[in-house]
Amino acid sequence: MTHALNLTLPLKQDAESQAKLKQLEAIFTDQVQPKIEEALKKSKLVHFARVVVIDNKYIQVITEYEGDHQEYTEFFRRELTPVFGAIFGLAEGAPSSSDSVAFWEYSKTNNRRSLGQDTTGALDFSGNPAGWLFSAYDHKDVRTIQAALDKAGA
Amino acid sequence: MPAPDPDPTKPDRRNVQGLVAYRYEQPRYAVLLFSIADAGLARGFLRSWLPRVPRGDQDPKSLTGPVLNFAFSWTGLSKLLAADPALDAASGRRELDWAFTDQTPDQAAVSSQLGFIENSAPANWWGKHVAPADIHLAVYMAFDDDDQATRSLAEIRTSAALSGLAECKLPEFGQGALSGYRPEGGFLHFGYRDGVTSPAIDWDDSKQSGTVDFREFLMGYPNDDYPVAPQNPGAWRDFARDGSFACLAWISQDVAAFNRFLDANAPLATRHAAPGFERDWVAAKLLGRWPDGSPLIRHPERPPDRPDFDDAFGYGDDKAGLRCPLSSHIRVVNLRDQELTFVNQRRFPGGPPRFVRRGFSYGPKLTGSVDDGIDRGVIGTFICARVNEQFYSVLRWIQKTDFAEGYFNLPYAGSMQDALFGNRKKPGSSARFPIPFESGEPARADLVDFITYKGVAVLFLPSFTALARLT
Numbered sequence A: 001m002t003h004a005l006n007l008t009l010p011l012k013q014d015a016e017s018q019a020k021l022k023q024l025e026a027i028f029t030d031q032v033q034p035k036i037e038e039a040l041k042k043s044k045l046v047h048f049a050r051v052v053v054i055d056n057k058y059i060q061v062i063t064e065y066e067g068d069h070q071e072y073t074e075f076f077r078r079e080l081t082p083v084f085g086a087i088f089g090l091a092e093g094a095p096s097s098s099d100s101v102a103f104w105e106y107s108k109t110n111n112r113r114s115l116g117q118d119t120t121g122a123l124d125f126s127g128n129p130a131g132w133l134f135s136a137y138d139h140k141d142v143r144t145i146q147a148a149l150d151k152a153g154a
Numbered sequence B: 001m002p003a004p005d006p007d008p009t010k011p012d013r014r015n016v017q018g019l020v021a022y023r024y025e026q027p028r029y030a031v032l033l034f035s036i037a038d039a040g041l042a043r044g045f046l047r048s049w050l051p052r053v054p055r056g057d058q059d060p061k062s063l064t065g066p067v068l069n070f071a072f073s074w075t076g077l078s079k080l081l082a083a084d085p086a087l088d089a090a091s092g093r094r095e096l097d098w099a100f101t102d103q104t105p106d107q108a109a110v111s112s113q114l115g116f117i118e119n120s121a122p123a124n125w126w127g128k129h130v131a132p133a134d135i136h137l138a139v140y141m142a143f144d145d146d147d148q149a150t151r152s153l154a155e156i157r158t159s160a161a162l163s164g165l166a167e168c169k170l171p172e173f174g175q176g177a178l179s180g181y182r183p184e185g186g187f188l189h190f191g192y193r194d195g196v197t198s199p200a201i202d203w204d205d206s207k208q209s210g211t212v213d214f215r216e217f218l219m220g221y222p223n224d225d226y227p228v229a230p231q232n233p234g235a236w237r238d239f240a241r242d243g244s245f246a247c248l249a250w251i252s253q254d255v256a257a258f259n260r261f262l263d264a265n266a267p268l269a270t271r272h273a274a275p276g277f278e279r280d281w282v283a284a285k286l287l288g289r290w291p292d293g294s295p296l297i298r299h300p301e302r303p304p305d306r307p308d309f310d311d312a313f314g315y316g317d318d319k320a321g322l323r324c325p326l327s328s329h330i331r332v333v334n335l336r337d338q339e340l341t342f343v344n345q346r347r348f349p350g351g352p353p354r355f356v357r358r359g360f361s362y363g364p365k366l367t368g369s370v371d372d373g374i375d376r377g378v379i380g381t382f383i384c385a386r387v388n389e390q391f392y393s394v395l396r397w398i399q400k401t402d403f404a405e406g407y408f409n410l411p412y413a414g415s416m417q418d419a420l421f422g423n424r425k426k427p428g429s430s431a432r433f434p435i436p437f438e439s440g441e442p443a444r445a446d447l448v449d450f451i452t453y454k455g456v457a458v459l460f461l462p463s464f465t466a467l468a469r470l471t
């Protein structure tokens, strides 16, 4: 079952934090993106991922991924500790990304629900019905899609 | 005896409750569940019974019953600590494992993932007369005989009632509480011998091969490989040090359904099992061990004349599961040398999850394939330090075998289930059990539900240092 992460963190507004945000934006393509890409590729769990900054007020980490929310939280935290460290460093009230309990709590609290209702019975981080998530592939998982593509010689 | 000073680098066995360190020899068991009304009175109750709690360095042979252990839910713990300003609930919630303080097994956030659906759904737990939130304290007891069990239960119940503890009664059991016995020869209701394997805890941090890091079972010593909560230095970490989580599960076993399954599928064993062992061969394929405990990986066609308890085996030379199917119980719940998926390798740098397992059987023996309407099963306690990474992970893997690479190769699938204990109604999982052979098509059996969860609780099993603070 595919789940959505709409992690939406309020950015600190002081000059120093905003300068750091500019730095992150500047190095993202060359230094951050490849790290995330490598980890997610190997994970065979994540369909899509991106990081979005909204008017320097919010930063979003948005992904579509497999598995129950709780199951792989430690994978993402461990594998991307420096990336989350950099992003969390810019956000209000963010914990250290090396603290597993705080990482989970912060992700849970700041995951925004999409509108509508999921049609597959998916739940959000707290066990409530998840918001709507369209899937063109009937929520097929990454491995199934990849295997089908391999078989088709794509 | 005063509680020993905590050593900040490695555990002191004397500080750990006996249940973690060794298996009791007593033949009779019970777990009493209580709600705490008055923290002061409850502390008095714990104080008066504390001398019956054995320490981890004692010799289990020397223990006489009643032997007690204390475990607490988060609600129970916070009630007892309400007047302890250093251990306030808000910071406890920030520091302790969230699967203990918040997303407990009965919560919708996790219950369906773990297979607690349909008959096993939390709405049906504890005989429907105990709300999970009312369980504050569990007293795990071992007795020398039936008489002692009856006497001690009466005594402790009187003492509890005087201390404002309301018992969460379970009239389903003759003793009115989870209770049962150490089965004869270690044979559980499905006829398998249990208690063959148990992790050798590396108490001294020696890193010797064949041992398991103590951080897998005890809180208070987090490092990079074992980021066990509470990770931050402070009062909560000190309090949790040398404590564990006891994940308590009341599991009902459908022996008649199991026996019918063996009868129906015994023909699959023709030409594969030694003559006369067809039924046991099916049972062995489901578990990964013959009923006598001998591993299938070493004895593929029949069990040896004398049971083989040597646990030093892996699955490296049986990657395709020709001898021991990949979804057999012991291959799912203890991965040994199987290659984890990349995500799980990163989650478990110290090795796949392990447990200290304790438990006892309940209900009369049933032979044959007609149900007698009497409940029977096992009360299991899975001891670990990280609930989501250990107990919940393995429960998820029992429902869906997508945790290791080999499971994605045909005739297997990441959507298979533990052949014995998957909940067959779990959406997205398959009840098909493939049994591959050296040559020819694999056999396939359609699995049914063999068990029902009737109650599961995640409880904190404190150290003696922590018990001193709770009494």
Ligand code: HEM
Pocket (backbone or CB within 6 Å): B188, B190, B192, B193, B194, B195, B196, B197, B198, B251, B252, B253, B287, B289, B329, B330, B333, B334, B354, B355, B357, B378, B380, B382, B391, B394, B395, B421, B451
């Ligand atoms: C009715 C329920 C269950 C029964 C009857 C049962 C029975 C058994 C038996 C007979 C063994 C083999 C004996 C041994 O290796 O010592 C075993 C091993 C084991 N079981 Fe279960 N089990 C049940 C549920 C579970 C659950 C829910 C879990 C995990 C959360 C679990 C975890 C384990 C582990 C870790 C082992 C040791 C495997 C090894 O080291 O090779 N079991 N179980």
